[in-house]
Amino acid sequence: MGKPAHPRRLADNEAQAVVRNLRVSPRKLNLVAEMIRGLPASEARAALTFSKRRIAHAVRKALDSAIANAENNHGLDVDRLTVREATVGRSVVMKRFHARGRGRAARVEKWFSHLTIVLRERPQGEAAAKGRG
Numbered sequence: 001m002g003k004p005a006h007p008r009r010l011a012d013n014e015a016q017a018v019v020r021n022l023r024v025s026p027r028k029l030n031l032v033a034e035m036i037r038g039l040p041a042s043e044a045r046a047a048l049t050f051s052k053r054r055i056a057h058a059v060r061k062a063l064d065s066a067i068a069n070a071e072n073n074h075g076l077d078v079d080r081l082t083v084r085e086a087t088v089g090r091s092v093v094m095k096r097f098h099a100r101g102r103g104r105a106a107r108v109e110k111w112f113s114h115l116t117i118v119l120r121e122r123p124q125g126e127a128a129a130k131g132r133g
Contacts, residue, residue, distance in 0.1 A: 013121040014084065015070035018114070019062045024055045025111035026088050032059050033086035033115065041067055041081040041119060059086075059115065066117045076121040084120040088113055 010016060022029060032053050036044035041063065048060035063083075070076040091112035097105040 014118055015066055015074050015076060016118040017062050017066035017069055018116045020114050021091050022058055022113045022115060024113055026090050026113045029055055029113045030088045032056050033088050036083050037086050039083050044083050062115055062117050066119050070119050080122045081119045082122055085118045087116045
């Protein structure tokens with residue numbers, strides 16, 4: 001006796017990938033997510049490949065996972081995929097301390113983030129441009 005199946009939250013022409021507990025602050029992750037919002041999947045992958053930010057590699061792996069989900073689980077055409085949304089959420093915060101002078105301590109917070117990438121398959125004749133999607 002298992003749990004009942006939940007209805008699919010996304011449309012039939014959409015696929016997603018979720019990464020939990022990335023070791024980067026949400027503000028920094030959102031800068032990388034902003035780069036790929038609205039782009040075609042191939043351009044978004046190229047942008048992440050050549051980005052100098054450390055977390056871009058993990059975002060690219062999430063994008064690759066979303067592309068694989070779209071192709072293998074939902075039968076979508078990889079060449080017509082665009083990034084519909086790339087959302088960033090807050091996760092846990094590790095609290096550490098940094099020793100200061102005179103026996104005092106300063107708080108250091110190490111933020112973690114969640115990342116959700118949703119891809120949408122464009123209709124056959126629609127042009128791919130940033131901002132549409």
